[in-house]
Amino acid sequence: MSDRLTRVLALVRRHVPDVRLVHKHEVAWMRVFGRLIRPVVPDFDTHYTTVLGRTVYLPRPPEQMPERVLAATLCHELVHQLDQRRYGLLFYASYAWALPAGRTMRAYWERRAYAVDLLFAYDRGGDPELDNVARRLADLFSGPGYFFMWAGRASAAAYLRPVVDAVRDGSLAEQQPYAEILAVWRGDQA
Numbered sequence: 001m002s003d004r005l006t007r008v009l010a011l012v013r014r015h016v017p018d019v020r021l022v023h024k025h026e027v028a029w030m031r032v033f034g035r036l037i038r039p040v041v042p043d044f045d046t047h048y049t050t051v052l053g054r055t056v057y058l059p060r061p062p063e064q065m066p067e068r069v070l071a072a073t074l075c076h077e078l079v080h081q082l083d084q085r086r087y088g089l090l091f092y093a094s095y096a097w098a099l100p101a102g103r104t105m106r107a108y109w110e111r112r113a114y115a116v117d118l119l120f121a122y123d124r125g126g127d128p129e130l131d132n133v134a135r136r137l138a139d140l141f142s143g144p145g146y147f148f149m150w151a152g153r154a155s156a157a158a159y160l161r162p163v164v165d166a167v168r169d170g171s172l173a174e175q176q177p178y179a180e181i182l183a184v185w186r187g188d189q190a
């Protein structure tokens with residue numbers, strides 16, 4: 001196992017000691033849910049990770065995922081796990097509320113978690129890579145993957161912009177949980 005994945009798993013276990021990584025195909029209700037939403041999100045089964053409390057439902061068996069992808073996924077999901085613990089029912093209710101579309105709280109929670117993906121992009125490739133990932137996220141936020149959680153591509157880009165700016169100017173990297181996650185990602189000494 002790569003050093004990075006080892007560090008990320010240790011970080012997740014510090015916050016969620018009983019974390020479980022499961023392949024979502026192994027879980028009956030996940031298969032049913034995947035079938036129900038397939039008309040809107042055809043690649044839910046194969047591309048999306050879902051997290052509920054201590055359990056991370058992965059689109060592939062964890063041992064078959066590229067370690068770098070698994071490590072990045074777990075960092076994103078850790079933000080959700082911390083938010084779920086802190087906000088409890090409010091998180092779950094507001095995440096699912098007001099399906100399918102428009103301006104949703106789902107986008108608020110996902111923006112907090114995708115901030116991790118933006119941080120890693122900037123760390124990996126500076127401005128061009130940050131802009132690249134920001135563009136992909138604008139498509140993702142406005143498209144079917146999360147039930148059109150922030151409709152309109154331009155408005156999704158505008159919604160993401162404060163986070164993109166905070167990554168670029170370094171201020172996000174000073175806030176928790178992002179500072180801790182980034183240090184673990186990079187392998188910085190504590």
Ligand SMILES: [Zn+2]
Nearest residue numbers: 076080110113
């Ligand atoms: Zn997410």
